[in-house]
Amino acid sequence: MRERWGAVGALTGALFAVNVAARLVIRFGFEGDDSAADRVSLVMFVVIGLVLAAVAFRWGRDRPVSHWAGDLAVAVVLALALTVFVAPLLVGENPFGGGAGLFFAQIWLYLAAAGAGVLVGYLxxxxxxxxxxSQQLKRYAQLKAAKPRRVVRR
Structure with missing residues (x-):
């Protein structure tokens, strides 16, 4: 159980770190340049999607979807909450400073990037x-093909 939640916590931390790094790059590198900030935000969402695609690919090999989908959802929701509420405070901004439109846009874009990443990785x-x-079905087919047919006597 500890290993399971450790992986969820590590994924949450990695997703949060990607967001904080993007916010710091925007803050110190491109202050006042909205087009550069938009490009950095786009790169951040692509990186989040790629990280989740890699995790879905890795976890999907070993476990059924019903086992890892919940863990991934918990990690994404926790990382989203940290991204929306804590990350702006780390760079000296107000989480609600941009208004309701920006606040909810962050949430929808984050969920879209996360969903697309997981979907691409699993597909x-x-x-x-x-x-x-697929691996279970392959093992079943090999097992059934390996058994000789039983001869029925009459």
């Missing part, structure tokens, strides 16, 4: 036939 895994279910 690639499934297309390659390396997901947990």
């Amino acid at each position: 690639i895994l499934t297309a390659l036939g390396r997901d947990h279910r």
